[in-house]
Structure formats: structure tokens, C-alpha cells
Amino acid sequence: MSINVLFSARPALWPIYEPLLTKGLSGMDVTIATDLPPERVDYVVYAPNGGLQDFTPYTRLKAVLSLWAGVEKIAGNETLTVPLARMVDxxxxxxxxxxxxxxxxxxxxxxxxxxxxxxxxxxxxxxxxxxxxxxxxxxxxxxxxxxxxxxxxxxxxxxxxxxxxxxxxxxxxxxxxxxxxxxxxxxxxxxxxxxxxxxxxxxxxxxxxxxxxxxxxxxxxxxxxxxxxxxxxxxxxxxxxxxxxxxxxxxxxxxxxxxxxxxxxxxxTPHIASETRPETAAQVICDNIRRNEAGQPLLHLVDRDLGY
The missing domain is CATH 3.40.50.720 (NAD(P)-binding Rossmann-like Domain)
Incomplete structure (x- = not known):
């Protein structure tokens, strides 16, 4: 069965991440897109500025993989019932x-x-x-x-x-x-x-x-x-x-x-201490998808009770 990955982040990031994610998941039967029917989505690559808030329609969802190290804007989302992994890059x-x-x-x-x-x-x-x-x-x-x-x-x-x-x-x-x-x-x-x-x-x-x-x-x-x-x-x-x-x-x-x-x-200083680097962040995302598909535990899982 093919794997469907929804990229939900700031639109300007899509041209940067699309080739990196495609390369990182090469060899797998995977579709990566910014617009997929919710019922077909297996993974969401997520940032809060992507606009996605209601995860209820995503009935096939396996995990949400955050592009941000901080997850305070999603950890308390009651519609999210699948594992959430934060970015450790x-x-x-x-x-x-x-x-x-x-x-x-x-x-x-x-x-x-x-x-x-x-x-x-x-x-x-x-x-x-x-x-x-x-x-x-x-x-x-x-x-x-x-x-x-x-x-x-x-x-x-x-x-x-x-x-x-x-x-x-x-x-x-x-x-x-x-x-x-x-x-x-x-x-x-x-x-x-x-x-x-x-x-x-x-x-x-x-x-x-x-x-x-x-x-x-x-x-x-x-x-x-x-x-x-x-x-x-x-x-x-x-x-x-x-x-x-x-x-x-x-x-x-x-x-x-x-x-x-x-x-x-x-x-x-204008929030410049550190930024997610697309090249390394995409590899973290791809590695976690490969792990989960191979039956291995996801890395960097968020404790929803603690909020991190």
C-alpha cells in the first residue's frame, strides 16, 4: 500500500522541502503533497503556520511530525490523537x-x-x-x-x-x-x-x-x-x-x-538563535517515517501530558 504524506507548513517552504523529502523517501511507494484528501493521509509534516488545526478527518493518520522543536501550539490540540514527534535536528x-x-x-x-x-x-x-x-x-x-x-x-x-x-x-x-x-x-x-x-x-x-x-x-x-x-x-x-x-x-x-x-x-535579537535547517530536518522526518513503516518506534515523541 502506498504511503501519503501531507506537507502542512508555510507555503514558501514547500519548494525547499519537496525535493528533500522526495530524495529522503526514495525507494518507497510514497506521495508527498500539500493537498491530499484527509482520509488518505498517513503522515503530516507539520508547522503551526501551515493552517491545519482540525485532525478529526484524518482517519488513517499514523503520526504528526513537527518541523519545529517547540510543540506548545499543537501539544494541547484535542483533535490530535496519534503520536506527535518534535523536531530534534x-x-x-x-x-x-x-x-x-x-x-x-x-x-x-x-x-x-x-x-x-x-x-x-x-x-x-x-x-x-x-x-x-x-x-x-x-x-x-x-x-x-x-x-x-x-x-x-x-x-x-x-x-x-x-x-x-x-x-x-x-x-x-x-x-x-x-x-x-x-x-x-x-x-x-x-x-x-x-x-x-x-x-x-x-x-x-x-x-x-x-x-x-x-x-x-x-x-x-x-x-x-x-x-x-x-x-x-x-x-x-x-x-x-x-x-x-x-x-x-x-x-x-x-x-x-x-x-x-x-x-x-x-x-x-530578532528570534535568530537557531532555525530548523531544511536539509537536516527533512532527513529527521524521513528517518522517522522509515522507522515507523518498519515497525520501529518513532523518535522524539512528545509527552502530551508534559507538553514536550
Whole structure:
């Protein structure tokens, strides 16, 4: 029996993914299209901006394969009753790791200060060694583990935190509410790579920001909802937080009138920390389809109760 794959994502992506998916599924009797009768569809390659919301008519559906690492916009969809796999792509992971490590080093080495020192004053102030700087990575999924591992290899004292216990070689891992408090009290730099769920909303709020050592720095390439914006702005104004580099926001694009744009201690980047790379993402999708058709378990399945 032939396999039918529906591509439901931003239309501009179809000319890019169509040849990649076709090549990745070569040798199989497969039809890949953007418009198929719902009752004939076996797999959906999915992104929220593709418009598909009601999965009820897809009576033959075997799985939904997300092109996005974040699945908060589909995990709670009550019409979706088949397995949902999120995107875990080594290209995305590599891009995120490079962005995170770059901004940690920017803070660690004091690059912002050196860039703005144009007054002719010679003021040597070398940074400490990485081993004297504690970086706390909140979220120990694929992205968090990769970033934490590279930071640790550079000599940083890395603490990882997750909601549930995890054991990661070379990384001091804490978990649960008490572990979060212990991690934050030691952190010079905080990196947020948590998923966006009701349990993680406002992980950094007035109470948790106050736990950080005065003058700590924050890097958020995870999700906008992880931070209470009002609390962060207040902490920046008082000097409790020295600087924040933010790549994700509750509303995107970030509105021109938002206080983050004008704040002297905020760096805004336009959601560029990492992108799904079509070449590697298509291979992840194709590998999962081949696995499922061969009777092997799907990879990167989402726990619908946890939301990731």
C-alpha cells in the first residue's frame, strides 16, 4: 500500500522541502503533497503556520511530525490523537549552541564594554578565567545539554537545571523547585532553554530574579513566556540584573514601543538563535517515517501530558 504524506507548513517552504523529502523517501511507494484528501493521509509534516488545526478527518493518520522543536501550539490540540514527534535536528542544535556560547563568551569577556570604550582611556581589566564563572542552563533537553556540554568543555562551572532529575556526564544537574533556587543563587549567567508550558511560564519572576547574585546576566533563546517582563525590567532598573540578551518574546515581532528596545541594559535579537535547517530536518522526518513503516518506534515523541 502506498504511503501519503501531507506537507502542512508555510507555503514558501514547500519548494525547499519537496525535493528533500522526495530524495529522503526514495525507494518507497510514497506521495508527498500539500493537498491530499484527509482520509488518505498517513503522515503530516507539520508547522503551526501551515493552517491545519482540525485532525478529526484524518482517519488513517499514523503520526504528526513537527518541523519545529517547540510543540506548545499543537501539544494541547484535542483533535490530535496519534503520536506527535518534535523536531530534534543536529543542525538546529548546532546553531543554538553556537549562539548561546557566543553570547556567554560576550558577557564573560566583557566585549560590550570594550566595544564602547572609545574615550581614549587605557583601563586594563582582564576577565576571570572561565572556571571562576558559573553558568546556569535552565532546561536540559537536547538543546540545553548540547550548550551546557560545550560551555563545560571551555572550562565554565556549569550547573544544569530541569524539572525532573537527569544525569549528564560532566554537568552538575539539579532539579525541582529547591534545585532551581540553589542553581540561581550561584549563577553569574543564566541561559533559558526550557519548553513553553504552563509549568514553566514565568520561571524567572520577581522572586526568582531576586535569588540571583546582584549583577547577574540573562540570556533567553528559549521562549518569551519563560520570563515575567515587568519583573525583569524592574530588576534591570535596580541593577539586580546587569544585562539581558533576549531572542524570544511573548509577542513577535517585538512591538516598536516595547521598553526592551530602548533599555540600555537589554540586547534584542530578532528570534535568530537557531532555525530548523531544511536539509537536516527533512532527513529527521524521513528517518522517522522509515522507522515507523518498519515497525520501529518513532523518535522524539512528545509527552502530551508534559507538553514536550
Amino acid at each position: 543536529h543542525g538546529l542544535t548546532q546553531g543554538m549552541t553556537e549562539w548561546v556560547v557566543g553570547h556567554v563568551l560576550r558577557y564573560h569577556l566583557g566585549m560590550d564594554r570594550h566595544i564602547t570604550m572609545q574615550d581614549g582611556v587605557w583601563a586594563p581589566d582582564p576577565p576571570p578565567l572561565a572556571s571562576q564563572r558559573t553558568v546556569c542552563v535552565l532546561g536540559l533537553g537536547a538543546l540545553g545539554q548540547a550548550a551546557a556540554g560545550v560551555l563545560s568543555s571551555l572550562g565554565f562551572n556549569v550547573i544544569g537545571w530541569s524539572r525532573t532529575a537527569k544525569t549528564i556526564p560532566g554537568i552538575r544537574s539539579l532539579h525541582g523547585p529547591d534545585g532551581l533556587r540553589r542553581a540561581l543563587t550561584q549563577a553569574d549567567i543564566v541561559v533559558l532553554l526550557l519548553p513553553d508550558t504552563p509549568a514553566t511560564e514565568n520561571t524567572l519572576n520577581a522572586e526568582t530574579l531576586a535569588l540571583l547574585p546582584k549583577g547577574a546576566r540573562i540570556i533567553n533563546p528559549g521562549r518569551g513566556g519563560l520570563i515575567d517582563d515587568d519583573a525583569l525590567l524592574q530588576a534591570l532598573d535596580t541593577g539586580q540584573i546587569a544585562h539581558a540578551t533576549l531572542d524570544v518574546f511573548r509577542t513577535e515581532p517585538l512591538p516598536p514601543q516595547h521598553p526592551y528596545w530602548a533599555h540600555p541594559n537589554v540586547t534584542v
